[in-house]
Amino acid sequence: MAVVGQVLRSEWTKIRSVRSTVWTLGVAVVVTIGIGVLICALAKSDFDAMPVRDRIAFDATNISFAGMGLGQLAMIVFGVLVVSNEYSTGMIRSSLAAVPQRATFLFCKLAVATALVFLVGLVTSFLAFFAGQAMLGGHAARIDDPGVLRAVIGGGLYMTLIALFSMAVATMLRSPMLSLGILMPFFFLISNILGNVSATRKAGHYLPDQAGRRIMQVVPTGDEVPYGPWGGLGIMAAWTVAALICGFVLLKRRDA
Structure with a gap:
């Protein structure tokens, strides 16, 4: 244990001494909250002009997380840099010489980074929700409304899993450029295309980000998806676990 x-x-x-990793977390916070607030402000101004069908399906909680799509890109960069920085600088040799138990080395690296990302992601999710609802005014949701607290906490979990999945991919590929x-x-592109094209929409529902985003929805969208919010997050977690297993196996088998 020592x-x-x-x-x-x-x-x-x-993590603390590499400036780029700290900055990426800051960017994730600012982008997620800033874009969420902007979209909520626009939604409020356009609400009365919306068709009745759109007003009934309006998800005040989920719209607060409109910035999550870009914010998650910063989390991806963070996850990749946490792992691949050591490979790009050659420091990985010294790290593995100091900690030859590779399972311990990888576990500690992922544990520290994941704990930090979860804290930042959870704070970001709550701030995005409350700032967004303040902009929505009379159309806002309350934190004690059914499903809202689950969605807000789920936003933090989603950001954590995105970063952890990126760490796993970077462990497999080792190169920051290749991973990114x-x-x-x-x-940013392929998943959205697969999720919106009729021929691939059903398969797209099982991609990690498409499934994971369900946790942040409170009002049903009407899509025919065979799982609920927690089921979607479970699918995303399964992708992450599979990537982590592959990353660990490759770390064990190859040289630094």
Whole structure:
């Protein structure tokens, strides 16, 4: 246990001392809240002009997380940099020499980064919700409304799983450019295309981000999805666990 404690402190020092990782978390917070507030303000001004059908289906809680789509990209960058910085600088050799138990090394790295991301993600989710609802005025939801607290906490969990999934991919690929070159287009472009094209929509429902976003919805969208909010988050968690297993197996088998 003493060794684990030392490795945890070491990993915390690594994250804290690399300026780029700290900045990416800050960007995630600002972008998620800022865009959410802007979209809520626009929704309030356009609400009376909406068709009746859209007003009935209006999800005041989910619209607060409109900035999550871009905010998650900063979380992806954070997750990739946490792992791949050591490979790009060559520091990974020193780290594995100091901690030859690779399971301990990877667990401590992921544990520290995940705890930090969860804290930042949860705070961001609550701030985005309350700031967004303040802009919506009379159309706002309350935190004690049915499903709202679940959606807000789920927003923090979603951001955490996105970052953790990115860490797993970076562990597999080791290269920051390759990891970002795959993750960014996938989440920002490919996933949206697959989820909106009729021929691939059903398959798109099972992609990690498409499934995970269900946790932030309070008002049903009418889509034929065979799982609920927690089921969607469970699918995202399953993707993350599978990626982590692959990353650990590759870390065990190959040289630094």
